Amino acid sequence: MSFGFHAHPHFEVIGAADAQLGKPSSPKGSLACNTTYEANIGITPVETDLGTVDPESLMRSMGVTSPIDILSACPPCTGFSRTNAKNHLEDDKRNSLVGRTIVFVDAFQPRIVVMENARELLQGRWAHHFEILKKGLEARGYTVHAQNHFLNRFGLPQVRERTLVIAVAPGLDLRTLEDAWAGRTLTQEATSVRRALKGLPSINAGDTHPADDAHASPSFHSAATFGRLQKIPHDGGSWRDLLRVPGGTEYLTPAMLKSVEKKDFGSFPDVYGRMAWDRPAPTIKRECAHVGNGRYSHPEENRLCSVRELGILNGFPRTYKFEGASLSNKYRHIGDAVPPLISYQLASVCHWILTGRRPSVDDLILPGTHLRPGDIREADDFLAHDEKGEAAQVREFVAV
Missing domain, CATH: 3.90.120.10 (DNA Methylase, subunit A, domain 2)
Known part of the structure; x- marks a missing residue:
C-alpha cells in the first residue's frame, strides 16, 4: 500500500510499522519485509507488534507529532481468507487487528483511512471485526465506504478479488475508486499476461x-x-x-x-x-x-x-x-502485497478527496507498470457540455 502513495507526486510517506511475521509461529523478523520497504521507500519501518504497541509511543518512534492526511491500515488477510480451511472454524487472533485500527485513528487523527484485505473481511464468518471498525469510525464522524472488487477491473493483469475501504473525516466528500473509473473502460489486452510480461528475457x-x-x-x-x-x-x-x-x-x-x-x-x-x-x-x-x-x-x-x-x-x-x-x-x-498499481490509484482518489481534482487517466497509471494511457478509454457519453460548449466531467456519487 505504501509504495503507491510514495510514488504519487502529491504524497510523502512519513512513517511505517510492521512486525515482519510470516505466521504466528515464525520468529520475530523472519519475513524480512522491512528491508525491502526501506530499499524502495527510503524509510525504515518500526518493527513492532501493532496488536500490543501503545499508539502514542509508536507516533514518537516515527517522529510524528501532528495529525496526518492518510492512515494506511492493512491487517493480515490470512485469518479471513476462505482458502485457509481453519478459518471456517477458528477466529484467528490477528483478525482483531482490524477493530484495533481505531486506536491508531485516535492517535494519528488522519483525514482519510485506507485499508485492503480479503473479500471475506466483508462477507465471511468473521466479518464482525470490520463492523467493529466501521461503527468506531462512524462514531467519530467518518463516512465509510467498503466494497469488494475484482482488481483486473482497474487494470491489474490478475484476477484478484479484494476488499477496499476508504473512510473520510467530517467535512470531506467521499470519493472512491469506482468514481475515479466512472465512464472509463479498459481495452481487453491491457490485463493479459502477454502484455504484462512482454519483453522479459527467457531464463531457466x-x-x-x-x-x-x-x-x-x-x-x-x-x-x-x-x-x-x-x-x-x-x-x-x-x-x-x-x-x-x-x-x-x-x-x-x-x-x-x-x-x-x-x-x-x-x-x-x-x-x-x-x-x-x-x-x-x-x-x-x-x-x-x-x-x-x-x-x-x-x-x-x-x-x-x-x-x-x-x-x-x-x-x-x-x-x-x-x-x-x-x-x-x-x-x-x-x-x-496490496498491488502498488491499485494503491497508486487509491492515492489519486485521496488527492481528489483532499483537493477536489478528479484523477485524469494518467493519474491511474503507476509509472513503470504495464498499463498505458491508451489502455483506458473515456466513454463517449461521459462528457457533458455546458452552455459554452466546454466539457465538464459528470461524477457519480456513492451514498453509504
Missing part, C-alpha cells in the same frame, strides 16, 4: 538473469516435478491434460489420481498449471513459490514464473527491488 529454472536479480526462478525439487511440468501443454495447460498427453499419466500424483477416481476436481486443476498468455493471471497467493501450489508456471517455459514476473502481474513496477537472501520470502512479499 534455477537461474537468475544477470541484469535483474529479481528475474529469478527456483530449481525444481525433483526430477518428477520437472518432468510433470514438461508434459503440461503450453498456454494455460493443466495437470488434467496429463490424462491425454503421451506418457502423462506417469506423472499423476496420488492426490491427482484420487481426484480422477472421484471425478471431483474442485479448484485442484490449478496446481502445476501454466498461465495463459491472453488472459489475466490467476490470484497470486502468498505461497506462490512452488509450481505445485497453483497456476504459477510460465505459459511456455518449464519453470515457475520468476519473482519479477509475479511482481509485474501483481502491479509492481519493473524497477522494484526485492531484498533479502530468501527467494521464498520474496515470493511471499508479492503474494501478500
Whole structure:
C-alpha cells in the first residue's frame, strides 16, 4: 500500500510499522519485509507488534507529532481468507487487528483511512471485526465506504478479488475508486499476461538473469516435478491434460489420481498449471513459490514464473527491488502485497478527496507498470457540455 502513495507526486510517506511475521509461529523478523520497504521507500519501518504497541509511543518512534492526511491500515488477510480451511472454524487472533485500527485513528487523527484485505473481511464468518471498525469510525464522524472488487477491473493483469475501504473525516466528500473509473473502460489486452510480461528475457529454472536479480526462478525439487511440468501443454495447460498427453499419466500424483477416481476436481486443476498468455493471471497467493501450489508456471517455459514476473502481474513496477537472501520470502512479499498499481490509484482518489481534482487517466497509471494511457478509454457519453460548449466531467456519487 505504501509504495503507491510514495510514488504519487502529491504524497510523502512519513512513517511505517510492521512486525515482519510470516505466521504466528515464525520468529520475530523472519519475513524480512522491512528491508525491502526501506530499499524502495527510503524509510525504515518500526518493527513492532501493532496488536500490543501503545499508539502514542509508536507516533514518537516515527517522529510524528501532528495529525496526518492518510492512515494506511492493512491487517493480515490470512485469518479471513476462505482458502485457509481453519478459518471456517477458528477466529484467528490477528483478525482483531482490524477493530484495533481505531486506536491508531485516535492517535494519528488522519483525514482519510485506507485499508485492503480479503473479500471475506466483508462477507465471511468473521466479518464482525470490520463492523467493529466501521461503527468506531462512524462514531467519530467518518463516512465509510467498503466494497469488494475484482482488481483486473482497474487494470491489474490478475484476477484478484479484494476488499477496499476508504473512510473520510467530517467535512470531506467521499470519493472512491469506482468514481475515479466512472465512464472509463479498459481495452481487453491491457490485463493479459502477454502484455504484462512482454519483453522479459527467457531464463531457466534455477537461474537468475544477470541484469535483474529479481528475474529469478527456483530449481525444481525433483526430477518428477520437472518432468510433470514438461508434459503440461503450453498456454494455460493443466495437470488434467496429463490424462491425454503421451506418457502423462506417469506423472499423476496420488492426490491427482484420487481426484480422477472421484471425478471431483474442485479448484485442484490449478496446481502445476501454466498461465495463459491472453488472459489475466490467476490470484497470486502468498505461497506462490512452488509450481505445485497453483497456476504459477510460465505459459511456455518449464519453470515457475520468476519473482519479477509475479511482481509485474501483481502491479509492481519493473524497477522494484526485492531484498533479502530468501527467494521464498520474496515470493511471499508479492503474494501478500496490496498491488502498488491499485494503491497508486487509491492515492489519486485521496488527492481528489483532499483537493477536489478528479484523477485524469494518467493519474491511474503507476509509472513503470504495464498499463498505458491508451489502455483506458473515456466513454463517449461521459462528457457533458455546458452552455459554452466546454466539457465538464459528470461524477457519480456513492451514498453509504
